[in-house]
């Protein structure tokens with residue numbers, strides 16, 4: 001199909017382009033520009049070249065933020081996917097009990113991050129919390145998990161998994177429901193037991209679903225902010241300083257717009273690289289499927 | 291010799307009330323191909339699934355090779371099934387699909403490869419082995435599904451309308467190949483179809499079902515010439531058998547405009563006379579009527595004639611000279627007419 005006038009396609013794209021430019025290209029551009037200035041929101045900005053970047057890279061600060069974010073995301077994505085798939089397989093049965101189970105598990109996803117964070121802070125509390133109390137009964141020290149630099153990040157990740165699992169389960173359920181029953185029956189007649197049927201029929205069928213869940217939970221977990229802000233404020237000992245929280249910290253706590261902008265630019269480049277990688281994987285898969 | 295596949299009073303209900311299978315008893319001998327026919331929803335697929343172990347009967351028993359099958363899962367019955375939609379694993383190549391049953395049974399690799407090559411050669415699939423189902427035509431997929439079934443040389447084959455997705459010419463080609471193949475392998479087979487040509491040509495015996503019940507089991511010739519009920523008579527044969535309401539008066543049977551001699555023996559009051567279209571003659575003598583439809587097929591022509599207030603189907607050779615609206619005289623071959631009870635199940639009475 002060829003357009004009648006050259007500007008026609010642009011007219012079609014204009015609304016989306018306008019939104020993209022206003023809320024995406026422009027802010028990133030502004031951030032990139034400001035990352036070369038030192039500005040505390042009160043005195044006028046001062047050009048400092050790459051000093052902001054250098055300061056972030058010093059003492060491995062940037063590396064630690066990236067590492068924490070990667071560990072957090074890795075834990076959330078793997079945890080959410082395994083728990084979501086396991087639950088989907090478990091509750092994909094007829095009957096009211098299972099319908100109730102499906103609804104209950106999904107309901108966690110509907111609750112806001114702030115509420116989830118507050119709820120879990122209370123549950124993990126070393127003194128009065130259910131989970132904290134249980135852990136102490138098992139011999140853990142009476143401090144909250146969130147106060148322990150080794151356990152704070154995994155604990156935050158567990159909260160993320162708890163919230164996102166319902167979502168993953170629903171998507172996996174949709175994937176399971178679209179699996180033709182005849183395929184499983186054919187595999188049974190071919191001599192495949194339950195595990196072999198899962199391995200050779202169900203899993204390959206769920207491939208695209210899993211890729212979708214992985215992509216969306218990765219994006220969500222990369223943007224984690226509320227849980228950190230409410231539950232740990234980046235502590236203890238900066239063990240839970242994730243990217244978005246670090247940006248917030250630089251602006252609102254350190255009043256350093258330049259450093260925050262530099263962080264945002266690095267974060268953007270990381271996401272870009274990740275998106276590029278994902279695109280490549282998807283293209284390879286699509287080529288394979290053809 | 292014991293039956294290879296045996297259904298004994300098998301009943302299966304999915305919901306209270308109507309049974310999908312209602313006391314079906316059927317024995318398939320070793321090496322025999324039994325074709326199951328019947329209208330949609332009569333329980334044909336359910337019958338196959340019960341044999342395969344995909345459904346457990348509510349009551350009654352299934353035995354394969356003399357062994358009771360209650361509680362035996364599908365993977366432990368030596369049964370292969372070709373599904374209506376083929377059910378090929380989309381992410382595997384044809385080679386992997388055909389190999390899969392052997393792999394699942396722990397056959398060593400070398401042996402597997404040999405068996406796949408052999409099956410592929412039988413089905414002329416060699417050049418397609420590295421394609422996935424999405425890259426195959428309907429007929430090719432059908433052959434891959436066959437390959438998966440034959441590669442492990444099962445005791446029993448189950449076919450659920452395997453040709454229904456194919457176009458007419460491909461269907462008749464594959465029908466011939468398939469019949470030959472199953473016979474060559476000497477396997478026992480149950481074959482479900484809607485198509486009466488498939489039933490007549492492939493079957494050693496035909497099982498006719500209706501509403502979960504087995505109405506008749508017999509050779510194609512028995513079923514065609516001596517149908518147990520008027521339903522069976524009308525179900526097999528194309529064009530359909532004429533059923534003409536009749537009553538017995540004195541020593542004759544009066545079926546509308548036609549008169550037939552009364553056979554000896556007791557007859558019910560009201561009858562249906564069954565006359566195959568080839569036993570209806572259009573010509574110089576008989577009841578007057580006029581032609582309402584003509585379907586020339588080349589080798590023969592199907593003609594529908596209105597006699598009084600009923601339509602009579604007739605079959606004529608070649609391109610018959612009749613045209614719509616022509617006046618004709620209709621006669622039936624009384625010696626070949628079948629008499630059915632008009633009441634109850636419509637059983638044949640002579």
Ligand SMILES: Nc1ncnc2c1ncn2[C@@H]1O[C@H](COP(=O)(O)OP(=O)(O)OP(=O)(O)O)[C@@H](O)[C@H]1O
Pocket residue numbers: 304305309310328329330331332333334335336337
């Ligand atoms: N899983 C099921 N749940 C409920 N009812 C079923 C199920 N499978 C089959 N039935 C019912 O059982 C009856 C027999 O079904 P079956 O599939 O055996 O028919 P069929 O003879 O194979 O029909 P068709 O020629 O249309 O394939 C039908 O009334 C159908 O609705």
Ligand SMILES: [Mg+2]
Pocket residue numbers: 334335336450
């Ligand atoms: Mg069916």
